[in-house]
Amino acid sequence: MDPSMFVTYTPQTNVVPLESKLATYMNRQSPSTTLNANIVSKHLSNLSLDSNKKTTASTEFVPGRSITGSTSSSPNLFGNSYHSQENVGGTTYFYLGNATGDSIVNDEVNEISNVGSSQVGYVYPGTSAHLQSTKPTKTPTSNSSSAPSTPPPQVNSSFFMSANLRMDILHKNSLTLSQPDSVQFPDLPTEVDNYHELCPLEQIHKPASTVLGYQTSTYKATSIKNGVRYCLRRIHDFRLGNTKCMILVDMWKRISHTNVVQLLEVFTTKAFGDHSMVFVYDYHPGAETLLSKHFSGTELNGYADPFCSDPNAPRPYSHTKTTILRQQHNSMLPENVIWSYIIQLTAALRVIHAGGVAYRCLDPTKVLLTSRTRLRLSCAAVPDVVTFDGNATNPLSLILHYQQEDLISLGKLVLALACRSLLAVHRDNMQSSLELVARTYSTDLRNFILYLLSDQARKTVTDLMPMIGARFYTQLDTVQLRNDVLENELAKELENGRLFRLLVKLATVNERPELNMELTWAETGDRYMLKLFRDYVFHQVTADDRPWLDMAHVVSCLNKLDAGSADKICLMSRDEQSVLVVSYAELRQCLENSFDEIMQSAKEAA
Numbered sequence: 001m002d003p004s005m006f007v008t009y010t011p012q013t014n015v016v017p018l019e020s021k022l023a024t025y026m027n028r029q030s031p032s033t034t035l036n037a038n039i040v041s042k043h044l045s046n047l048s049l050d051s052n053k054k055t056t057a058s059t060e061f062v063p064g065r066s067i068t069g070s071t072s073s074s075p076n077l078f079g080n081s082y083h084s085q086e087n088v089g090g091t092t093y094f095y096l097g098n099a100t101g102d103s104i105v106n107d108e109v110n111e112i113s114n115v116g117s118s119q120v121g122y123v124y125p126g127t128s129a130h131l132q133s134t135k136p137t138k139t140p141t142s143n144s145s146s147a148p149s150t151p152p153p154q155v156n157s158s159f160f161m162s163a164n165l166r167m168d169i170l171h172k173n174s175l176t177l178s179q180p181d182s183v184q185f186p187d188l189p190t191e192v193d194n195y196h197e198l199c200p201l202e203q204i205h206k207p208a209s210t211v212l213g214y215q216t217s218t219y220k221a222t223s224i225k226n227g228v229r230y231c232l233r234r235i236h237d238f239r240l241g242n243t244k245c246m247i248l249v250d251m252w253k254r255i256s257h258t259n260v261v262q263l264l265e266v267f268t269t270k271a272f273g274d275h276s277m278v279f280v281y282d283y284h285p286g287a288e289t290l291l292s293k294h295f296s297g298t299e300l301n302g303y304a305d306p307f308c309s310d311p312n313a314p315r316p317y318s319h320t321k322t323t324i325l326r327q328q329h330n331s332m333l334p335e336n337v338i339w340s341y342i343i344q345l346t347a348a349l350r351v352i353h354a355g356g357v358a359y360r361c362l363d364p365t366k367v368l369l370t371s372r373t374r375l376r377l378s379c380a381a382v383p384d385v386v387t388f389d390g391n392a393t394n395p396l397s398l399i400l401h402y403q404q405e406d407l408i409s410l411g412k413l414v415l416a417l418a419c420r421s422l423l424a425v426h427r428d429n430m431q432s433s434l435e436l437v438a439r440t441y442s443t444d445l446r447n448f449i450l451y452l453l454s455d456q457a458r459k460t461v462t463d464l465m466p467m468i469g470a471r472f473y474t475q476l477d478t479v480q481l482r483n484d485v486l487e488n489e490l491a492k493e494l495e496n497g498r499l500f501r502l503l504v505k506l507a508t509v510n511e512r513p514e515l516n517m518e519l520t521w522a523e524t525g526d527r528y529m530l531k532l533f534r535d536y537v538f539h540q541v542t543a544d545d546r547p548w549l550d551m552a553h554v555v556s557c558l559n560k561l562d563a564g565s566a567d568k569i570c571l572m573s574r575d576e577q578s579v580l581v582v583s584y585a586e587l588r589q590c591l592e593n594s595f596d597e598i599m600q601s602a603k604e605a606a
């Protein structure tokens with residue numbers, strides 16, 4: 001640092017200029033120290049007085065850690081400090097000394113090395129080697145003529161959560177927080193049992209569900225008891241004839257799996273103006289059905305389903321089914337996606353069947369995609385309740401039969417996904433569909449479908465496991481890699497949260513107009529140090545007085561403050577008359593004291 005850069009010449013006085021606000025801070029300290037020339041020169045050598053430096057930038061000012069033998073820089077400034085000071089070219093440098101000699105020096109050295117090692121964990125070290133290949137590559141913009149200190153874009157993004165994940169989470173949050181629209185849905189009740197804030201997730205008045213046989217509607221709602229959002233599925237105009245079916249509901253409630261939408265409770269209500277039955281599930285914001293994801297028009301390149309018999313449906317120039325099927329190849333799902341779905345669907349059916357129940361509605365409208373490739377079965381227990389035969393002596397008697405039907409439905413669903421057509425599973429189209437699968441995918445996939453659709457006497461999910469075989473490992477690998485990526489994203493934001501809390505404290509103290517009727521509170525004592533520190537972190541300028549912006553400098557300073565590092569920095573008063581050499585440990589103490597004072601005052605007022 002070149003002091004002449006910042007300081008106008010004044011005769012050497014070796015005292016704090018009275019007009020300097022630093023005086024208010026220094027006056028609190030014990031003045032009983034004599035200036036030791038050795039200490040001062042040692043400190044100065046650590047201040048790297050490089051006359052070529054043109055900015056008040058950060059790390060150049062930080063004294064090195066090799067201050068062994070120095071009797072200065074006690075981290076415990078406010079307990080027992082001695083000060084030394086020196087005037088260099090009109091600027092007064094203040095040092096923090098310690099009267100207790102060499103034993104303290106050793107302690108300090110230990111402390112520095114301890115701080116150094118513990119501090120390391122506070123810094124996000126960048127994406128680790130095993131995730132380098134998964135990082136989205138960003139080409140730097142060619143016209144990046146910004147200030148030299150502006151970090152290149154790829155560096156910037158690598159220290160924050162990826163934009164895609166961020167958008168994904170923001171989208172889910174906004175859906176979760178959405179509020180009821182009483183103008184658009186004036187007839188919705190404000191409260192249904194223990195739930196309020198009902199927001200429809202689909203059209204309310206739609207025809208009866210072909211899968212469930214009843215008119216249904218689905219809502220996001222907030223629990224009055226705990227404020228958590230849930231998904232309510234209402235069966236319109238339904239009276240529960242027999243409560244024996246609650247045995248099945250209880251069995252479903254006990255089933256918990258990452259591929260099943262959790263059922264929480266079932267109740268009847270008249271809140272909608274009819275006798276409705278309501279099933280309460282976990283709410284998964286942004287959930288999309290397999291139907292809309294893979295069987296909608298836009299997903300099929302705008303062409304009609306090749307199995308569609310409607311002559312008016314839009315088709316490409318050739319009208320033959322074979323040509324369309326060939327066209328269809330372009331929009332076929334990759335085989336690994338189909339296997340991933342198979343593994344998740346069979347995993348869900350495995351626990352459902354092991355739990356003594358059957359799903360009974362394995363249909364593209366009931367399988368939800370709750371993130372990019374995560375499937376969850378929705379509507380658990382609804383078929384059991386709405387089709388319950390009150391005259392049956394044993395409500396569980398047909399379960400085995402229904403479980404077999406689940407496996408046939410699985411075969412149909414996989415065939416439909418492989419052909420990207422719901423009509424592919426129609427009896428008349430079955431042959432062409434299987435030929436399409438044989439042409440496009442592996443024999444394993446075809447055999448898997450054939451097995452499920454065969455007349456085999458008794459099938460179980462366990463039989464399917466050898467057919468999936470080593471693909472389990474591929475799935476496991478994908479999930480583990482995703483887990484690694486998410487953990488890396490978390491590591492970035494974890495530190496941001498910590499720094500945010502620190503910034504909140506700093507901002508609460510800095511520039512506070514008054515505290516306890518004291519108008520100059522923020523401008524004196526510890527708070528004055530924090531004000532200078534704030535200038536040091538955020539308000540640096542280049543030699544020609546342009547703002548000097550460097551995120552790394554800000555993050556590094558805040559991290560050291562949070563860790564209470566023994567590293568020292570020079571804080572300069574705004575009048576440029578005084579420079580204070582202070583450690584982050586001391587600054588942290590200033591911050592803790594000041595913030596505690598504010599908290600205390602807030603409590604007293606309360």
Ligand SMILES: Nc1ncnc2c1ncn2[C@@H]1O[C@H](COP(=O)(O)OP(=O)(O)OP(=O)(O)O)[C@@H](O)[C@H]1O
Nearest residue numbers: 201202209218231281282283284287288289365378
């Ligand atoms: N647990 C849930 N969390 C979030 N959204 C859900 C949940 N369950 C269902 N949904 C959403 O509610 C909407 C309606 O689901 P539903 O099962 O009624 O589909 P559908 O295509 O209307 O079927 P149907 O014709 O049988 O009524 C879908 O968009 C689905 O994504």
